[in-house]
Amino acid sequence: MAQYWLMKSEPNEYSIDDLKRDGRSPWYGVRNYQARNIMRDDMKAGDEVLYYHSNAKPPGIVGRARVVKEGYPDHTAQDPDDKHYDPKASQDDPRWFMVDIEFVEKFPRLLALPDLRQVEALQQMVLLNRSRLSVQPVKEEEFDLILRLAKEGFGDS
DNA sequence: GCCAACGTTGGC
């Protein structure tokens, strides 16, 4: 059974439109152990991903992607010329891992962070509580509700 | 651009 995740990207680095253009992309550059462990150990091909724009005005969920390649070494950590270079990474001990994701859809509307904070059923989301984790789990109910909000909006309430 | 929250590093 597919699992659900949320991945953050700064739109001026790599936006949902960039992913749409490319079709699929490796998720390189994550340098946080918890996020790494999720990509290395937990994310499986076919898993659903919510695409989040951080450092945007406003920040929010903008679309969906899907995991197409499971955890493998992030080679940018071994490239001295890359801005994600980590001198402690090597072929024997790659240290950092990534997955590949593919574009699924861009939502017809942005689900802005302040609006998500108003939704009672989403109060337990990692996004709303431990906001710094850039790859994080999402519950199935949360994912389903977000898809519905993406299609129907937040309503007049 | 500020800065709070949080993660990492490294001396001891």
Place this chain on the structure above:
DNA sequence: GCCAACGTTGGC
């Protein structure tokens, strides 16, 4: 193995 110092994230 503690924890102070430092660096980064990311909302505002």
